[in-house]
Amino acid sequence: MSGIDGNLRELYQEVIFDHNRQPRNFHPMTDADHHADGHNPLCGDQLTVYLRIVADTVVDASFVGHGCAISTASASLMTEAIKGRPVDEVEALFHAFHAMLTDASAADGAPAAALGKLAVFAGVREFPARVKCATLAWHTLHNAIIGAQAPARTE
Amino acid sequence: MNAATEDLSARAPAATSLGRTHDFPILARPVHGRRLVYLDNGATTQKPEAVIEAERRFYRESNANIHRGVHWLSQHATDLYEAARRTVQHFINAAHAEEVVFTRGTTEAINLVAHSWGRSALRAGDEILLTTLEHHSNIVPWQLLCEQTGALIKVVPVSDTGELDLDAFDTLLNERTRLLAITHVSNALGTINPVAMLAAKAHAVGATVLVDGAQAVAHHKVDVQALGCDFYAFSGHKLYGPTGIGALWGRAELLAAMPPWQGGGDMIRTVSFARSTYADAPQRFEAGTPNIAGSVALAAAIDYVSAIGIERIAAHEHALLAHASAALAAIPGVRLIGTAADKAGILSFMVEHIHPHDLGTILDSEGVAIRAGHHCAMPLMTRFGIPGTARASLGVYNDAADIAALVNAIHKAQDLFGTRSTTP
Numbered sequence: 042m043s044g045i046d047g048n049l050r051e052l053y054q055e056v057i058f059d060h061n062r063q064p065r066n067f068h069p070m071t072d073a074d075h076h077a078d079g080h081n082p083l084c085g086d087q088l089t090v091y092l093r094i095v096a097d098t099v100v101d102a103s104f105v106g107h108g109c110a111i112s113t114a115s116a117s118l119m120t121e122a123i124k125g126r127p128v129d130e131v132e133a134l135f136h137a138f139h140a141m142l143t144d145a146s147a148a149d150g151a152p153a154a155a156l157g158k159l160a161v162f163a164g165v166r167e168f169p170a171r172v173k174c175a176t177l178a179w180h181t182l183h184n185a186i187i188g189a190q191a192p193a194r195t196e
Numbered sequence: 197m198n199a200a201t202e203d204l205s206a207r208a209p210a211a212t213s214l215g216r217t218h219d220f221p222i223l224a225r226p227v228h229g230r231r232l233v234y235l236d237n238g239a240t241t242q243k244p245e246a247v248i249e250a251e252r253r254f255y256r257e258s259n260a261n262i263h264r265g266v267h268w269l270s271q272h273a274t275d276l277y278e279a280a281r282r283t284v285q286h287f288i289n290a291a292h293a294e295e296v297v298f299t300r301g302t303t304e305a306i307n308l309v310a311h312s313w314g315r316s317a318l319r320a321g322d323e324i325l326l327t328t329l330e331h332h333s334n335i336v337p338w339q340l341l342c343e344q345t346g347a348l349i350k351v352v353p354v355s356d357t358g359e360l361d362l363d364a365f366d367t368l369l370n371e372r373t374r375l376l377a378i379t380h381v382s383n384a385l386g387t388i389n390p391v392a393m394l395a396a397k398a399h400a401v402g403a404t405v406l407v408d409g410a411q412a413v414a415h416h417k418v419d420v421q422a423l424g425c426d427f428y429a430f431s432g433h434k435l436y437g438p439t440g441i442g443a444l445w446g447r448a449e450l451l452a453a454m455p456p457w458q459g460g461g462d463m464i465r466t467v468s469f470a471r472s473t474y475a476d477a478p479q480r481f482e483a484g485t486p487n488i489a490g491s492v493a494l495a496a497a498i499d500y501v502s503a504i505g506i507e508r509i510a511a512h513e514h515a516l517l518a519h520a521s522a523a524l525a526a527i528p529g530v531r532l533i534g535t536a537a538d539k540a541g542i543l544s545f546m547v548e549h550i551h552p553h554d555l556g557t558i559l560d561s562e563g564v565a566i567r568a569g570h571h572c573a574m575p576l577m578t579r580f581g582i583p584g585t586a587r588a589s590l591g592v593y594n595d596a597a598d599i600a601a602l603v604n605a606i607h608k609a610q611d612l613f614g615t616r617s618t619t620p
Contacts, residue, residue: 053612
């Protein structure tokens with residue numbers, strides 16, 4: 042197996058296919074108190090993230106939208122990962138996730154260990170053109186938390 | 197390679213290869229340890245050695261600024277620049293070399309017309325007729341112009357096959373139509389528009405006609421006089437030439453009446469602080485030092501294409517398009533977007549359950565370079581209800597082996613996603 046095929050299998054792990062085929066928390070939330078839209082103009086990916094935050098804790102999270110397998114699986118796994126977590130922990134998780142995708146020195150380091158299932162996205166680092174696919178949902182989540190009005194962009 | 201692919205390769209006519217691969221140094225470099233299969237010619241073509249050498253030779257032997265020096269080298273560079281203009285003139289069969297304005301490319305050529313012709317010719321309530329097939333570069337300049345003038349944009353819709361709705365065209369065209377701005381070949385779908393017929397109809401109501409030829413010039417013979425249009429815009433880099441050089445052709449009487457759009461050196465006759473007077477076309481529209489080396493290399497690209505024969509290239513790409521369309525249609529789960537009867541070498545397609553971006557990454561892992569996305573034609577993608585497509589676009593060096601590699605790479609993507617059908 043050449044290097045690129047190994048990298049490809051690291052990128053497209055079974056858990057990513059699973060969440061792409063059957064995204065979790067994939068529905069609008071009628072009683073959401075936070076939501077934001079995200080858009081990647083380069084590829085047309087679009088999603089909306091919904092949150093219910095009680096006492097600075099994310100008690101519920103969902104999303105709708107369309108995108109590639111990486112983007113859809115990332116949004117799905119994100120909603121699972123943040124439910125029940127305090128908002129400051131969620132933001133810290135975003136920073137750790139982003140570092141894992143973009144910072145070579147973060148590879149196999151302590152931050153990745155804290156990411157749990159989100160570590161399946163470590164393979165994205167080998168595909169710089171796809172980092173935006175994996176982070177769109179997180180940028181949108183951040184905007185939903187801070188109440189930004191403009192759609193989140195990865196550009 | 198599966199049996200179906202082998203059969204199609206075996207049946208491919210000889211015309212599906214022109215044997216030009218070795219003219220292009222970049223095609224010898226591997227990507228991810230595999231043979232580069234370059235099928236992104238709609239974005240930009242690769243450059244033959246003749247073009248690379250022409251640009252290098254200009255800087256080594258001929259470089260000076262043009263139209264100003266009395267020294268020998270300046271005259272030499274000027275001669276090369278003006279010779280390049282005549283090469284473009286003959287390539288598109290323009291009546292006069294002075295009708296050819298060098299630009300950075302198609303986008304700048306269209307913006308030139310929008311700024312210069314558009315601002316002086318259009319009034320509030322005038323209509324600009326576009327089509328759903330247009331690239332953003334033939335939409336946004338007109339939207340900016342409409343904001344400034346109060347003119348309105350009307351849009352000719354397309355059918356499910358990606359062909360213009362000609363009945364709607366007839367309905368939308370009226371005495372308020374001042375401009376028809378239309379692509380010759382759709383960059384996203386490959387549809388070839390019946391430009392000569394539409395230009396005649398537009399002229400009958402007194403409209404001016406601009407044709408976006410970015411995707412056309414490298415793929416079939418363009419004769420601006422036979423087309424009967426008023427402006428024709430194209431880029432060098434989609435014609436095996438360098439980036440940053442292209443041309444606008446405009447009818448002499450239109451260019452003569454148009455005001456400058458950028459001010460600076462080279463475009464003036466006299467300058468005083470009270471008033472300046474301007475040079476005639478084409479210099480009036482070429483402010484500042486132009487891309488001299490680029491123009492020389494563009495001429496080399498045109499010479500390269502002409503030496504093979506643009507008709508031969510057209511026949512080759514047509515045969516390869518037919519072969520590739522059949523090969524893709526034979527893969528279960530693959531759907532072609534854009535199936536016009538008259539098409540240039542562009543294949544836009546969707547693979548069931550695989551997003552174009554995922555497909556692009558997996559194809560790249562096999563050395564197969566395609567474009568994935570909206571192709572700067574968002575209104576067209578919206579028309580088809582899709583976020584984007586995968587697009588393979590053909591060039592002079594592509595052959596049946598490239599299509600076999602594309603098919604195999606699609607199979608690899610389907611295997612990886614677990615969506616490959618075992619029943620054809």
